[in-house]
Amino acid sequence: MIIMKKYTLKQLAEFLSAEFKGDPDCIITGIGSLESSVPGQISFLNDAKYKKHLDTTKATVVILKPEHCDLYNGNIIIYNDPYLAYAKISLLYDDRPAALSGIHPSAIIDQNCSIDNTVSIGPYCVIGKRVKIGRGSQVHTGCVIGDDVQIGENALLYPKVILYHKVKLGNNVAIHSGSVIGADGFGNANEKGVWRKIYQLGSVIIGNDVEIGANTTIDRGAIEDTIIEDGVKLDNQIQIGHNVHIGTHTAIAGCTGIAGSTKIGRHCMIGGGVGINGHIEIADGVIISGKSAVGKSLTKPGIYASSIPAMPYQTWGRVLVKLVQLVEKKKA
Amino acid sequence: MIIMKKYTLKQLAEFLSAEFKGDPDCIITGIGSLESSVPGQISFLNDAKYKKHLDTTKATVVILKPEHCDLYNGNIIIYNDPYLAYAKISLLYDDRPAALSGIHPSAIIDQNCSIDNTVSIGPYCVIGKRVKIGRGSQVHTGCVIGDDVQIGENALLYPKVILYHKVKLGNNVAIHSGSVIGADGFGNANEKGVWRKIYQLGSVIIGNDVEIGANTTIDRGAIEDTIIEDGVKLDNQIQIGHNVHIGTHTAIAGCTGIAGSTKIGRHCMIGGGVGINGHIEIADGVIISGKSAVGKSLTKPGIYASSIPAMPYQTWGRVLVKLVQLVEKKKA
């Protein structure tokens, strides 16, 4: 990985509005972990249990909490939350390709769209009728934008994102490749054993500052809309059912599925591989451990879990036998 | 959401072959829930536990079971299964974009295809050799159809659906964006620690009236075909392994995975996030609760479950300790 960007210690400290110790003019060209960093890189210590790595790190600068500054003699940036400082600095060293520029001639755009003249649209995109796209937004290769979609400012749609008709995105929304927003919710009514489709008349409304990973799906609402509020962060391969409502600044890890009409609160943290039942409510501030199943509403903030850590196969087999015996004894 | 479609109460009742009470000429322009509907909308009461909303609903018409008609003084459609009535009426208010028309000049279609002249094919589709597509089918933007694929009548392939070679679809099949039908099954034989690929010689056969959600994958068979029978409904992000056979009118919710060579019966209902082992059989009429794991054949109809509802983290920690103690005691 070749990173060509260079900042001095003084520049980085100013960027963070932080104090520093050491050579203000030393050059930092990238970020490394304490263990792996090479000269020229900046690193950070967030958790005291890794402090031994301070003795051997080759990083040119280390970001430290005030209480850890005595542990290290080299160049230091002092910051209460070094992990957050790292997050902020990561922007400076981001090496993703430069923004697209302009509209590629192979993009097919309906005449009645309202697309800001700062928007860039990549090759082989297809943009439907009456689509609005706000200033600074980038729509990369092969995205398909349905009729009446509205996209705010500074959107970043990676290649092959699909937005079905009428989906609305706020400002600063990023969606990674392969994600599908606004496909039909899973609605069927049974008539004498045969499923009759319930046409999905709602849409998907996504707020500001939302990031969505790759191959995630968010279904359109059955009657009303599916809603993702401001600041929500969704990882890859997540499934959001129709009419789900996710509150502001909630983060959800990969492979989690949320069934229809469930309301997730604000500032929740939901682990990977979780399954959440439909038609329930999760309170603000709930944390759900990975691979848990949530069957009923969780009405109080706190940490919840139900996954069993894998154990040796034979031990687990004996546990399963005991589990069933618990019930059999009851019957006896 | 602007819905321009208008029907009178009398028209809707006739569409349902149902009786009604009230003003036959009142206009209904959309569907709402009892709680959220506004004047001009039709709503329904399926479950008596929500009957209190009849007192406050602003819906212009409500669909009610015969036994609930006394509870409401406004305009009524009388129907034994109001949820089914809603499903049927939802078609009338469906506002998805009008069908494509014709074949977009950017679509690349091999010369030896047999494509009905009523078929529409969107921009940037690529259609392989000897493909057959039946009347009324729509293939939206960017679909890729492999050699020797057969698609029946009235198919609806949303943008970016991929059908590998030799896949066959019946009539009235809908597949949402990002789904991949006919990729290789996961077959490998181990030779001294190294995996040797088993080439997947079968295909995928999908019956009539099947709907498949977004980003779902159905693998081609190893020797024989993977088979999805008529009327099956699959949600998003489902994984169907090679040589799976799913019986008619079975419905499967999102994020469920079915390993290879398993046979699922007819009229089953399988929840979301379920994992089903390979080489087993699930009887007709089985219902499997969300997030369950199915290791062995289920030979009788009924409801099955194995997921544990999430509980407070510390409580769950104590349960886990107890679980392991069950086994340790046995050994002692």
Add this chain to the structure above:
Amino acid sequence: MIIMKKYTLKQLAEFLSAEFKGDPDCIITGIGSLESSVPGQISFLNDAKYKKHLDTTKATVVILKPEHCDLYNGNIIIYNDPYLAYAKISLLYDDRPAALSGIHPSAIIDQNCSIDNTVSIGPYCVIGKRVKIGRGSQVHTGCVIGDDVQIGENALLYPKVILYHKVKLGNNVAIHSGSVIGADGFGNANEKGVWRKIYQLGSVIIGNDVEIGANTTIDRGAIEDTIIEDGVKLDNQIQIGHNVHIGTHTAIAGCTGIAGSTKIGRHCMIGGGVGINGHIEIADGVIISGKSAVGKSLTKPGIYASSIPAMPYQTWGRVLVKLVQLVEKKKA
């Protein structure tokens, strides 16, 4: 399924370097299971429990272990591992469409790429800056290859594969449709309740002989790279978090998710629907049963499990009651 390829028994035995009994000139045009095969097909018996099918099989040739040869009077290929022999022969009967040829005029390729003149690139592909692609590689319809990507020899990218910038593939890598390699890892730091993005500066490095199924996602590293070593086989709908490291010849079944920075050993076999926590290590030779959750490092080879097989709903309900009682008793 029409298979036009024909081999004699003698040819197949020579291909396998195996001995045979019977008519050396009999013609085999395809592969079937013992139960389903028709005359002209070759079959195999791997597990003695299916030996009864030898009495009725219509296969023209059967591959048998030496110790089973006495059980069958027909044409035989003798091989210690019939399943492996089947895997090897499956290549001969593979009927997927012939390789693409050349570069389709609609492919958009940046001028500074280094693409071997034996490479084929399908319609509507978009290839970024400074991309290198080695001899014999095939890039099918609609793939998107980011800047600075390196692809080795004999790659097979099925339609709509997406490689973000700087991803590197070794030789003989196959990736099925819809998979996304190199999207951003899920990294966010919390600042007073608001998530701040951690830009993902690493990439994804994939070794030789790796096969990746459909709609699988492998995220780019946060600081260093995500690494998939030689010979790894990944099924569909798998999620690999940032900075995961997977050792050689490990196989992972569908719908499994691995959280960030976890290191998986060599020659592991991980079932479908498994969830593996972040920042842990799985030893070489570990086998994890489907639908298990792995919370902590597994330091020894062996088989691990934690999934509960679905049981009748009411039985399971009683088990859940008992589980919670275990803890309540403790408190009492």
